[in-house]
Amino acid sequence: MAILTKDEAQAILKKVLSFTKADECEAALNGGTGGNIRYARNSVSTSGEEENVSLAVEARFGKKSGIATINEFDDASLQKVVQRAEELARLAPENPEYMPMLGPQTYLNTNPFVKATADITPDFRAEAAFRSIQPADAKNVTAAGFMEDAASFQAKMNSKGLFTYGQDTNITFSVTMRTADGTGSGYATQDFNDVSKLDTGKVSQIAVDKALSSVQAKAIEPGKYTVILEPAALLANVDASLIGAMINNMDTRLADEGRSFLAKKGGGNKLGEKLFDERVTIYSDPTHPEIPKLPWAGDGRPLEKVTWIEKGVVKNMYSSRFWAQKQGIQSIAPPSGIIMEGGSESIEDMIKSTTKGILVTRFWYIRPVDPQTLLYTGLTRDGTFYIENGRIKHPIKNFRFNESPIIMLNNLESLGKPQRIGGNLIPPLKIRDFTFTSLSDAV
Secondary structure, three states, rough: OOOOOOOHHHHHHHHHHHHOOOOOOEEEEEEEEEEEEEOOOOOOEEEEEEEEEEEEEEEEOOOOOEEEEEEEHHHHHHHHHHHHHHHHHHHHHOOOOOOOOOOOOOOOOOOOOOOOHHHHOOOHHHHHHHHHHHHHHHOOEEEEEEEEEEEEEEEEEEEOOEEEEEEEEEEEEHHHHHHHHOOOOOEEEEEOOOOOHOHHHHHHHHHHHHHHHOOEEOOOOOEEEEEEEEEHHOOHHHHHOHHHHHHHEEEEHHOOOOOOOOEOOOOOOOOOOOOOOOOEEEEEEOOOOOOOOEEOOOOOOOOOOOOEEEEOEEEEOOOOOHHHHHHHHOOOOOOOOOOOOOOOOOOOHHOOOOOOOEEEEEEEEEEEOOOOOOEEEEEEEEEEEEEOOOOOEEEEEEEEEEEEEHHHHHOOOEEEEEEEOOOEEEEOOEEEEEEEEEEEOOO
């Protein structure tokens, strides 16, 4: 039952709405199947599969709202969850930012579902882990990796006529390789909607090579350096990355209330202002073939192609429906994935054009220092190398950095070919005057 068809989901949601006496009611069905495999010290430690379907019902009386959830779908259970949501709504205080539920919407046609990914078996996961461990064994390197796959559906219906239904799939793989003496470490990751694009052996070989190349790292003085940042250093995790931090702060309300880098002194925001190098263009598009998404936001608003930054200029900001109405502006939902335009250079090309600099595989433990300037701190990890006269000269000890993506995207030297990372498309970047503040003994 974990993946309901459109007709099956619609039948349950219609039944839910038939039981309500609320002024407004919305029911959301979400479910899916998935599996994972984890290994460490070149041996599988855990693996498993899961499936689940859940129903959330929101009932409203005036500006009061209550939500209840359940994972049973017989008539008595559906009546019970509706009744519970209505009871909670009557007890709740009024929402001062209440917005009526959306009516019928028109959505783009996207297809983030790939049957091959939904059909992954335990045997496939075991073989994928073997292909990752094999190159580690061959070089006396220790592998620690994790692969997770999922197939899911989302469906929503409300008493105003809104209905959504869609399916998607995703597979994510990451691996860290450590040398036998513990002084070298390498990391690599890939994610796709389509499992046929994943090659765990090839990805793992990249991590093995980085690990073997990073032994006997030398310490160099902290300071400002030209850096080449691989995509994993920029947006492997939207919630803990420099580019992700910037996108997460492009909320109109945050700026209007003086709480973000887009706030203007004296009030207002910096929409329409040039804040970055003119080569910086970032947009979102749920129909993009490399990172397809379901074409609606969590509240049911349609997702369309939106340009957030164009040639360095802030072109759009997102907002809640309440704030858009209050400010008299267009209501734009936040992106579910972003595309940053790049250039034609490879990382190898960037290295060849660098007289002195540092290659960074990824950042780790990123934390905010000053939200209004987007100053962040964090550590390099799993392969950091010194470049001299167009070649990698030797591995170096890791650094702590203090840097803002705003400054970083004004110090661009070059952009490489965009790569999929964390459900986004991001190019490697070559940046001048990147600030490293201290050394770290972590590998």
